Amino acid sequence: MTDECKGLNLAELIDLLEPVPDPAPISMMPQTAGWLWLGAILLVFIGVGYWKFLLWRRKTAYRREALAELATCPNDPQRLAELLRRTALSAYVRQDVAALHGPDWLTFLDHAYGGTGFSDGPGKAVAEAPYKKTGDGADLKPLIRTWIKTHKSAAA
Numbered sequence: 001m002t003d004e005c006k007g008l009n010l011a012e013l014i015d016l017l018e019p020v021p022d023p024a025p026i027s028m029m030p031q032t033a034g035w036l037w038l039g040a041i042l043l044v045f046i047g048v049g050y051w052k053f054l055l056w057r058r059k060t061a062y063r064r065e066a067l068a069e070l071a072t073c074p075n076d077p078q079r080l081a082e083l084l085r086r087t088a089l090s091a092y093v094r095q096d097v098a099a100l101h102g103p104d105w106l107t108f109l110d111h112a113y114g115g116t117g118f119s120d121g122p123g124k125a126v127a128e129a130p131y132k133k134t135g136d137g138a139d140l141k142p143l144i145r146t147w148i149k150t151h152k153s154a155a156a
Contacts, residue, residue, distance in 0.1 A: 059153075062090035066148045075138045077129035084109070084126060084144050091153040102127050112151040117143045 005013060030036055066087040073079050088097045088109070100108050106127050109118040117123045122139040 062087060063148055066090075067145065070141065070145055070148065073141075075136050075141060077125045077135070077140055078133075080140050080144055081126045081129040084147065085130075087148055088112070088151075091151065093154055096154075109147060113147045114150070114152075115146070117146070 005016070008016075030039070066083060069083055070080075073083060085097075092112075097108070103119070106118040106123060109123065109126070110116050118126060121143065123143050125135070125140055126144075
């Protein structure tokens with residue numbers, strides 16, 4: 001011990017000590033190349049997933065538009081039949097859908113969503129609504145909403 005430290009008590013000696021330096025900050029950069037590769041692969045997967053999501057959104061945009069129009073559409077069977085026809089023309093090949101009418105149209109609609117609401121239920125009004133005045137379309141609206149939401153498009 002040096003002479004300047006003689007006669008000092010323990011607390012005073014501790015005060016004379018140099019403070020311990022702070023360690024260097026921890027780097028957030030990965031230390032190995034494997035983490036860089038993993039990060040790059042993760043970014044690629046996120047990019048591909050986002051791209052597929054955008055394609056899906058674009059592919060199903062006609063459904064959202066049809067549902068929005070259906071929500072504001074009155075219970076007029078002629079208007080509902082027209083909306084259903086336009087939605088089907090957006091989802092399927094025009095040559096397969098445009099010429100359908102009557103029972104063939106109803107069968108197509110039933111096969112597209114996997115039910116029988118058009119051939120055997122209130123959907124029968126869809127086949128004749130564009131040509132003659134039919135009753136109220138209140139029971140037709142939920143069926144058309146179900147068809148728009150659940151039909152299998154031509155690309156599926």
